[in-house]
Amino acid sequence: xxxxxxxxxxxxxxxxxxxxxxxxxxxxxxxxxxxxxxxxxxxxxxxxxxxxxxxxxxxxxxxxxxxxxxxxxxxxxxxxxxxxxxxxxxxxxxxxxxxxxxxxxxxxxxxxxxxxxxxxxxxxxxxxxxxxxxxxxxxxxxxxxxxxxxxxxxxxxxxxxxxxxxxxxxxxxxxxxxxxxxxxxxxxxxxxxxxxxxxxxxxxxxxxxxxxxxxxxxxxxxxxxx
Numbered sequence: 001x002x003x004x005x006x007x008x009x010x011x012x013x014x015x016x017x018x019x020x021x022x023x024x025x026x027x028x029x030x031x032x033x034x035x036x037x038x039x040x041x042x043x044x045x046x047x048x049x050x051x052x053x054x055x056x057x058x059x060x061x062x063x064x065x066x067x068x069x070x071x072x073x074x075x076x077x078x079x080x081x082x083x084x085x086x087x088x089x090x091x092x093x094x095x096x097x098x099x100x101x102x103x104x105x106x107x108x109x110x111x112x113x114x115x116x117x118x119x120x121x122x123x124x125x126x127x128x129x130x131x132x133x134x135x136x137x138x139x140x141x142x143x144x145x146x147x148x149x150x151x152x153x154x155x156x157x158x159x160x161x162x163x164x165x166x167x168x169x170x171x172x173x174x175x176x177x178x179x180x181x182x183x184x185x186x187x188x189x190x191x192x193x194x195x196x197x198x199x200x201x202x203x204x205x206x207x208x209x210x211x212x213x214x215x216x217x218x219x220x221x222x223x224x225x226x
């Protein structure tokens with residue numbers, strides 16, 4: 001279980017003489033086990049904020065504590081270990097490696113974590129079964145539909161048994177039926193105690209969350225709890 005504490009988080013992009021404050025002094029907390037949607041129009045800073053929370057980028061200012069650890073005070077190796085221990089990522093573009101099978105894609109985080117081959121396969125097969133993709137384990141991404149690729153990506157996010165799932169527009173490239181399937185999986189994971197943070201601009205997808213943080217121009221303008 002991992003509480004997230006954000007204070008004054010700021011990320012500025014510089015383009016020539018112009019500065020864009022993509023995330024502008026954001027502060028909030030997410031308790032362990034919450035399901036939170038980050039919602040807002042394109043360009044409001046929600047994906048940048050998600051990348052900061054996922055330790056995929058560094059801020060220009062501010063503090064971020066995950067399970068009591070000051071994240072941005074860590075070196076790169078410790079940061080990588082923290083990502084592997086606490087965080088699972090699901091992206092709109094799936095980010096599967098084309099030359100690997102579904103099973104091998106799911107195994108990858110365990111390869112980086114140094115898990116032995118037999119244990120890697122056992123755990124990867126188990127999470128593929130969990131998301132209904134066990135029968136497609138030997139197939140490459142090119143042999144899978146977009147929805148099936150996203151289910152494999154969710155399995156990859158789960159294989160390290162992370163406390164937090166970060167999902168950035170996970171239904172953006174999916175049809176309505178597959179979007180519903182993906183969201184029902186995220187709801188069930190949340191019911192088991194995992195924290196879920198979801199980036200979306202779609203109201204029907206945000207409706208699955210129990211709390212909505214609305215962003216505009218890099219700032220949180222509303223915090224709605226259901």
